[in-house]
Amino acid sequence: MATFVVYETLKVVIAQEISTRLGHLPFAILRAARRRLPEDLRQVAYDEEWMPELWAIIHRTEGLPITRFYRGVDFAISLFFAARSIAGDYEAGRKREVVVSIRVSDLFPGKTIIWEHDMRLALDRARSEFAESTDPRTRSDLQRRIELLQLHVDAFDSLPD
Numbered sequence: 001m002a003t004f005v006v007y008e009t010l011k012v013v014i015a016q017e018i019s020t021r022l023g024h025l026p027f028a029i030l031r032a033a034r035r036r037l038p039e040d041l042r043q044v045a046y047d048e049e050w051m052p053e054l055w056a057i058i059h060r061t062e063g064l065p066i067t068r069f070y071r072g073v074d075f076a077i078s079l080f081f082a083a084r085s086i087a088g089d090y091e092a093g094r095k096r097e098v099v100v101s102i103r104v105s106d107l108f109p110g111k112t113i114i115w116e117h118d119m120r121l122a123l124d125r126a127r128s129e130f131a132e133s134t135d136p137r138t139r140s141d142l143q144r145r146i147e148l149l150q151l152h153v154d155a156f157d158s159l160p161d
Helices: 002-035 039-060 065-092 116-132 136-158
Strands: none
Touching: 002 039, 002 065, 039 065, 116 136
């Protein structure tokens, strides 16, 4: 009986340990992506854009541990590999989004918006889907995306050429 109790206790403790460690993995990958950026870009990219977006992803998948892990790791890895490119574009002074803050996987599966043109396409598509949708929940989600995309498109319009 004592062996059974010890076995079951260890099983629960080990499962909880693994779950906790896996939950920290997206944040560790994102910190590694942060280190790939120049010092002057880290504050804007990581603290103000990437980390809040990761927290939003984690929050939206509350109660779905596998989905949360997949989406969190997917987001963090995409930024890890894009960090050098983002830094290079920032330093080159190109009219390109410096911080990748919008993931539109629902509109363009697996695509991270980086180019201004892509953002405008995503905005047009979101507006089109909003006009065609009759489901109130879908319309509300699309309206939120439209507002966020519009903010970024407006930001591009205000950049000097």
